[in-house]
Every structure is written in C-alpha cells, then in structure tokens.
Amino acid sequence: MGEVSKHPFEYEIKRNGTKFIINNVIIRNLRKFIERIKTEHINERTMASFINEIKGKVDVVIDIRYNTFFKRNQGFKPEIFQIILATHNIEYFYFQDLGNPYHKKNQDKPIKAKQDYLKYLEKRLFARSNKPDLQPHHILTHLFNKIAHSKDYQSKNFCLICYCATTNPSECHRFWLKEKLINMKRTELNMPGDYIMEV
Ligand SMILES: [Zn+2]
Numbered sequence: 001m002g003e004v005s006k007h008p009f010e011y012e013i014k015r016n017g018t019k020f021i022i023n024n025v026i027i028r029n030l031r032k033f034i035e036r037i038k039t040e041h042i043n044e045r046t047m048a049s050f051i052n053e054i055k056g057k058v059d060v061v062i063d064i065r066y067n068t069f070f071k072r073n074q075g076f077k078p079e080i081f082q083i084i085l086a087t088h089n090i091e092y093f094y095f096q097d098l099g100n101p102y103h104k105k106n107q108d109k110p111i112k113a114k115q116d117y118l119k120y121l122e123k124r125l126f127a128r129s130n131k132p133d134l135q136p137h138h139i140l141t142h143l144f145n146k147i148a149h150s151k152d153y154q155s156k157n158f159c160l161i162c163y164c165a166t167t168n169p170s171e172c173h174r175f176w177l178k179e180k181l182i183n184m185k186r187t188e189l190n191m192p193g194d195y196i197m198e199v
Helices: 024-035 047-054 076-088 108-123 136-149 172-190
Strands: 012-014 018-023 035-042 060-061 091-094 126-128 131-134 158-162
Touching: 018 024, 024 035, 024 172, 035 047, 035 172, 047 076, 047 091, 060 076, 108 136, 108 172, 136 172, 158 172
Parallel strands: 035 158, 060 091, 060 158
Antiparallel strands: 012 018, 126 131
C-alpha cells in the first residue's frame, strides 16, 4: 500500500479524434479489476478436479451456461453445485441470462458467434418460445456492479464458468463476457472500451 504519487505517470491516447488521459492510478484500478475475474471450464473435469482447480483462487463462481443438462449427474446441476461449493466456502450464482442462446447455431462461425453474443448482451429482453424471458442487459449490469462496486464483494475473486475446455478467447462466451466486463470498467475509468482478449 504505497502512497499515490503527486505527479502520477500520465499519458494520452486518441481514438477516432477523442482524447483520453491515462495515469498510473487508472491503470492500477483496471488491473486490479481484471485480476479479480477468472474463467474456467467444467468439461473433462470431475467435481473434485474442478474444485481443486479453483480452490484458494476463487470466492464466487458465476455459472453462465445457457443449458445445464450435460454433466448434471456429476454434481454440476445448479442446485447441487451451489451446495457443494458452499462446503468449500465458495459462493455460487447461476445466470442463465448470460448464457449463449446461439451456441448451436454459430458453432462453426467463431467471429459471427462473438458478434451475436455481444449484441445479445445489449438486449433488455430476449424472448424465446421455449424459455422464460431472459434479461441479458439487466443481469450484465447487475454482475458488473457486483464485481466493481459492491462493498461485500470488493475483495472477492470471481470465476466465470462454461463447459468448453478451451483457452482460446475466440472459442467460448466466457471470454467474451469477461472482455465485455473489462470494457465496461474501462469506459467507467474514461478509457476507450475497445479492449480485445488475445490468445
Ligand atoms: Zn463455452
């Protein structure tokens, strides 16, 4: 916990004619936010190996699977998952609204898949005939405020989870959501919200 310099390191960046002043306080703030959001997958993992993976690193699991049918008999059904994680002092929330409803449709089109998902996140209401109405933007704002502004959660580490056993940010919506949250934080810090996660 050092002192904040009276003459912080400062620089200027431009995007489409708009000037942004970045300093070391903003960068530190952003880095801390980014470090508190991890992502994990559950495919190819048992409950024990999944918990082993996150234990000591994660306080809150955010489940963003659109469908929770697969692996439901291995403890990954939301109601059961929550109870198991609680025994390890890990909180659990299931946000189906942040799942990817286009997952099947866009399976072989990674660029379109990401575009569609980011567009979906802006929707206030997403009605599906076979599902209750989803509120992507409302839940996204709720999650952002929980991570960025909630007093109870300000020192907690979050983990977004999905099935996909990939580390490639172009292949799973848990990376796209993380990127979106980072860009929301950047916008709030008066930085350009155009960060893209790379491999
Ligand atoms: Zn996924």
